[in-house]
Amino acid sequence: SQQGEEDPQALSIQEGENATMNCSYKTSINNLQWYRQNSGRGLVHLILIRSNEREKHSGRLRVTLDTSKKSSSLLITASRAADTASYFCAPGSGNTGKLIFGQGTTLQVKP
Amino acid sequence: ETGVTQSPTHLIKTRGQQVTLRCSSQSGHNTVSWYQQALGQGPQFIFQYYREEENGRGNFPPRFSGLQFPNYSSELNVNALELDDSALYLCASSLVGPEGGYTFGSGTRLTVV
Numbered sequence A: 001s002q003q004g005e006e007d008p009q010a011l012s013i014q015e016g017e018n019a020t021m022n023c024s025y026k027t028s029i030n031n032l033q034w035y036r037q038n039s040g041r042g043l044v045h046l047i048l049i050r051s052n053e054r055e056k057h058s059g060r061l062r063v064t065l066d067t068s069k070k071s072s073s074l075l076i077t078a079s080r081a082a083d084t085a086s087y088f089c090a091p092g093s094g095n096t097g098k099l100i101f102g103q104g105t106t107l108q109v110k111p
Numbered sequence B: 001e002t003g004v005t006q007s008p009t010h011l012i013k014t015r016g017q018q019v020t021l022r023c024s025s026q027s028g029h030n031t032v033s034w035y036q037q038a039l040g041q042g043p044q045f046i047f048q049y050y051r052e053e054e055n056g057r058g059n060f061p062p063r064f065s066g067l068q069f070p071n072y073s074s075e076l077n078v079n080a081l082e083l084d085d086s087a088l089y090l091c092a093s094s095l096v097g098p099e100g101g102y103t104f105g106s107g108t109r110l111t112v113v
Helices: none
Strands: A005-007 A008-013 A020-022 A031-037 A043-050 A054-057 A060-068 A071-076 A087-092 A105-110 B005-007 B010-013 B019-025 B032-037 B044-050 B053-057 B062-066 B074-078 B087-094 B108-112
Touching: A005 A087, A008 A020, A008 A071, A020 A087, A020 A105, A031 A060, A031 A071, A043 A054, A043 A060, A043 A071, A043 B010, A043 B053, A087 B032, B005 B062, B019 B108, B032 B074, B044 B062
Parallel strands: A008 A105, B010 B108
Antiparallel strands: A005 A020, A020 A071, A031 A043, A031 A087, A054 A060, A060 A071, A087 A105, B005 B019, B019 B074, B032 B044, B032 B087, B044 B053, B062 B074, B087 B108
């Protein structure tokens, strides 16, 4: 398993705007997951995209994956104050299930 | 929202003591992982259990140990506590393989003084 690096480290936007955060990784993957963490609480699984997929949607979330650039992005459309949280990506390169997290992107959505 | 429960939610221990943290996995999940998250950092993988056997370990010393029980509940034990062990400890369960994503508990906040 390998670590994903999220960028930017911090992001502050107004409610209603879109938020984009990026993830880069170093070696081949089978899939990539995104998680959200509200302050001091457990992580919530948002979405998993497989290596043969380029884009995936779930509600207001859109995830893209570019395996040639070894990068992924998470777009949150029409953001809400409740989206304020830290977001982590976790590249998966086997069936071990071990998740290696970076430091995450801290998103603040101002009402 | 989550089917994983952890206990206790908060704990204060003295340096040198031992601690046991508990996790009840989501029903039907046979894999459990433990993570340590220091303030302002991402979660760090401690180890994973599958069918009661350790199935992978991160860069943590042997004083971090675990157990998984036949009902798939789990324990994390830490001996000889150090101040740097102060962190949020997260338990996550899944079916074998990450395809469905992991379900995390809300964590145990451990403070070592």
